[in-house]
Amino acid sequence: MSRVLLLACLVLALGACGFHPRGTLVLAEDLGPVKVQTADPYSTLAQGLSVALTRAGVQAAVEGQPSATLRVRSERLSTRPLTVDRRALVREYETLYRVRFDLIGADGKRRLPEQTIELTREFTYDAFAQAGSPAEQRLIEDELRRDMQAAILRRLDAVLRAK
Numbered sequence: 047m048s049r050v051l052l053l054a055c056l057v058l059a060l061g062a063c064g065f066h067p068r069g070t071l072v073l074a075e076d077l078g079p080v081k082v083q084t085a086d087p088y089s090t091l092a093q094g095l096s097v098a099l100t101r102a103g104v105q106a107a108v109e110g111q112p113s114a115t116l117r118v119r120s121e122r123l124s125t126r127p128l129t130v131d132r133r134a135l136v137r138e139y140e141t142l143y144r145v146r147f148d149l150i151g152a153d154g155k156r157r158l159p160e161q162t163i164e165l166t167r168e169f170t171y172d173a174f175a176q177a178g179s180p181a182e183q184r185l186i187e188d189e190l191r192r193d194m195q196a197a198i199l200r201r202l203d204a205v206l207r208a209k
Contacts, residue, residue: 077114077206078152081107084118091121091145094195102199112152116202119146119160123187128168141167141183143190147198158205163197165190 080099084092095116100106107113122145128138143165149158167186 079105079113
């Protein structure tokens with residue numbers, strides 16, 4: 047009985063503070079089919095964006111038919127030392143992910159001017175656990191790519207809704 051009461055209080059507290067689950071993103075219906083264009087057709091970002099656009103209700107482009115083009119102009123992932131200890135060993139790194147993109151409509155007009163989104167993550171490097179550090183870096187890079195896909199879709203949504 048006390049668990050049920052505790053659960054009810056927790057639900058009421060969440061409702062009172064304004065919390066609500068984030069809904070799924072649905073892009074403007076007038077956008078039509080969209081293809082993702084990058085310098086590397088096998089880019090993890092491009093593949094993820096194609097899937098994310100489909101989930102957001104956007105039709106995939108069909109070869110030979112007019113479609114909007116989400117052009118990823120550049121994609122740069124870099125890591126740099128952030129802090130060093132007194133023995134000049136790197137203790138923290140910062141990973142920076144920068145993507146420039148724009149959206150060209152099926153009619154050839156620019157629907158979204160060139161945008162740049164930059165995401166960063168910091169992580170601690172443990173010299174004594176070297177086996178885990180490269181794996182941690184790959185996880186951070188994968189997380190940055192997922193976050194970048196979501197950020198690009200949110201930017202598209204904001205600009206298309208404003209028009």
